[in-house]
Structures are given as C-alpha cells and as structure tokens.
Amino acid sequence: MGLTRDHTTEPARRVLTGTVITHRPDTATWLGLVDAWLNSHRSERTRAGYLREIRLWSQFCEQRGIAPLEAQRPDVEAYLRHLEDRGESPRTRARRLSALSSAFQYAVSVDTLRTNPAEYVRRPKVDADQTPTVGLTLEEARSLIAAAERESTRTHALIRLLLNGGLRVSEALDARAENLGVDEGHRFLKVVGKGDKLRRVPTPPSFLHALEVHLAGRTEGFILATRSGGRWDRSEAWRAVRRVAKAAGIEAADKISPHSLRHTAATLLLGADAPLARVQDLLGHSDPRTTQRYNRRRGQLRGSAGYRLAELLDA
Numbered sequence: 001m002g003l004t005r006d007h008t009t010e011p012a013r014r015v016l017t018g019t020v021i022t023h024r025p026d027t028a029t030w031l032g033l034v035d036a037w038l039n040s041h042r043s044e045r046t047r048a049g050y051l052r053e054i055r056l057w058s059q060f061c062e063q064r065g066i067a068p069l070e071a072q073r074p075d076v077e078a079y080l081r082h083l084e085d086r087g088e089s090p091r092t093r094a095r096r097l098s099a100l101s102s103a104f105q106y107a108v109s110v111d112t113l114r115t116n117p118a119e120y121v122r123r124p125k126v127d128a129d130q131t132p133t134v135g136l137t138l139e140e141a142r143s144l145i146a147a148a149e150r151e152s153t154r155t156h157a158l159i160r161l162l163l164n165g166g167l168r169v170s171e172a173l174d175a176r177a178e179n180l181g182v183d184e185g186h187r188f189l190k191v192v193g194k195g196d197k198l199r200r201v202p203t204p205p206s207f208l209h210a211l212e213v214h215l216a217g218r219t220e221g222f223i224l225a226t227r228s229g230g231r232w233d234r235s236e237a238w239r240a241v242r243r244v245a246k247a248a249g250i251e252a253a254d255k256i257s258p259h260s261l262r263h264t265a266a267t268l269l270l271g272a273d274a275p276l277a278r279v280q281d282l283l284g285h286s287d288p289r290t291t292q293r294y295n296r297r298r299g300q301l302r303g304s305a306g307y308r309l310a311e312l313l314d315a
Contacts, residue, residue, distance in 0.1 A: 033110075034103065038051060045170050050103070069113065073117045073121060077121055080124070084124075097121065104117060136250065136256070140250050143249065144159060144250065146248070147247040148160075150247070151240075153216075154232075156214065157211050157214040157223060165201045165203070165265075166282050167201065167262065168194075169258035171192065173231055173237060176222055177223055178220050187208050189203050191284070199281065241257065241260075
C-alpha cells in the first residue's frame with residue numbers, strides 16, 4: 001500500500017538517481033504518483049528530501065489501514081497529531097505537511113484527485129526568527145576542530161567544510177576536488193546548493209590545508225569519498241560529527257548535528273558583526289530572514305539602533 005522503506009525499490013531508486021522515465025507512470029496508484037511527482041523535481045536533493053517525508057506518511061497510512069490516495073483532511077490532521085506525539089518540532093511538522101501537500105497537489109494536477117486533502121489543514125505555527133538547532137561557542141568550535149584533526153583527515157575535512165564553510169551536510173558530501181579553484185588570489189570551493197544554485201565558498205589557509213591533506217594530491221571525485229570513491233553516507237557523517245563532539249568534551253554532544261556546525265558558523269559571524277548580506281552569501285540563503293534567525297544579538301538592548309537614533313536627535 002505505502003512507500004515504506006521496504007517498498008523503496010525501483011521507483012525510489014530511479015528518482016533518486018535522476019534516471020529518465022521511459023514510460024508514463026501510472027499516476028492512478030500511489031507508487032506511480034509518487035514516482036511521477038518526485039521526477040517532476042530536477043534537484044536530486046529535493047527528490048531525496050521529499051522521498052523521506054512521503055515514506056513517513058506512507059508508513060502512517062499502512063499502520064492505520066488508510067489508502068494514501070483515499071485519505072481525507074481528518075487523516076492528515078491525525079498524521080500531524082501523530083508527529084507531535086513523537087515530539088517533533090513545529091518546524092519539522094510544517095515541513096512534512098508541506099511535502100505531503102505538494103504531492104497531493106500534483107495528484108490534483110494530473111487528475112488523480114479532485115481535491116488536495118492537505119490544502120486547508122492548519123499549518124503548525126513556526127517562529128520565523130528562531131531556530132531550535134543547538135550551536136557551539138567559539139571555544140567549543142575550536143575544540144571540535146582539534147578533536148576532528150586527531151581522529152582522521154576525512155573527519156577533519158568534514159568538520160572544516162561544515163564549520164569553516166558553513167555548508168549543509170548534503171553540500172559537504174557532494175563537494176568535489178575538481179571544484180576547488182582560485183580567483184584573483186582567492187582560493188575557493190564551488191558548491192552546488194539548494195535548487196542547484198552555485199556559489200563560491202572561500203577556503204582560507206587552515207581550511208584549505210585540511211582539505212589538501214585529506215585529498216593527498218587527488219584532484220577529482222568527492223572530497224569526502226569512501227575508499228571505493230563513492231559518496232560518503234549521510235548517516236556516517238552524522239555519527240562522525242557526534243563522535244568528535246563527545247571527544248571534544250562538548251556538554252551537549254548528544255544534540256550536536258552537522259547542521260549545528262552550519263548554525264555555529266552563522267551565529268559566530270553575526271555575533272562578530274559580519275554584514276548580514278555577507279553571511280547570507282556564504283550560507284547560500286535565498287532569503288535574508290533565514291540568515292537572521294541565527295542572530296543571537298537580535299532583540300538585545302546593547303548596541304540597539306535606538307542609542308544611535310538618540311545621538312542623532314540630541315546632537
């Protein structure tokens with residue numbers, strides 16, 4: 001019935017590798033619809049992310065005997081309550097609902113469904129100015145780098161990509177040696193971000209050195225490649241980050257994730273008064289409001305523009 005982990009066979013493998021469909025999927029079935037919907041997105045990362053979200057919905061339906069294409073609004077609302085009972089944050093629940101609604105809207109567009117059962121479901125309230133991610137202090141970040149360097153060249157390179165480069169974990173795992181370059185004396189790494197958008201991330205000496213030590217003269221392929229040259233597994237990268245966080249003696253090590261390091265890069269920069277636009281460019285955010293979520297100084301009285309305004313008015 002659903003698209004559970006065991007059912008993630010031919011359709012899922014095809015959409016994740018970007019293989020062109022040589023036949024018209026049967027969108028009257030749930031698997032066929034998901035196949036076609038995922039393939040309507042160009043980005044492999046988008047397809048992979050949506051597949052994870054849809055798998056959860058499929059598992060929920062299977063456990064409750066619901067045919068996914070026959071689900072009604074109350075079923076979707078029950079799914080959201082289920083996610084909340086699991087302890088998921090409003091932001092995570094909102095993301096899962098958005099993916100599900102997108103799939104149903106695609107079903108409407110190809111005449112499989114008449115209406116989208118998720119369209120009018122109330123979205124979880126998300127504070128756009130806050131992020132639940134646990135970050136590091138400057139001292140903890142330095143300790144993490146040292147611990148990573150002690151563990152292995154690959155772990156050190158991973159930590160530098162996430163922390164120095166502010167990369168998303170998928171961007172770090174996709175980073176390639178041939179995308180290292182130089183422009184007017186500035187060394188950089190060309191990164192493929194969300195929506196296949198390209199950006200250049202500077203690689204100052206200590207950052208570049210960590211990459212070059214790990215590459216050991218290699219000029220092609222994934223920077224963090226496996227021994228066989230393949231892409232390093234996302235879950236293994238997660239474990240590596242948490243392992244070195246514990247080795248570094250970080251108190252909240254069990255809550256540290258790859259995104260924590262990207263979060264840390266942003267908070268340290270904004271805390272050091274780096275221009276918001278520059279931080280936005282480094283992180284590859286399309287919307288400056290996303291970058292602003294990492295600004296811990298926002299709302300503090302110290303440094304408030306009100307003091308500067310008073311100086312102008314009282315001069």
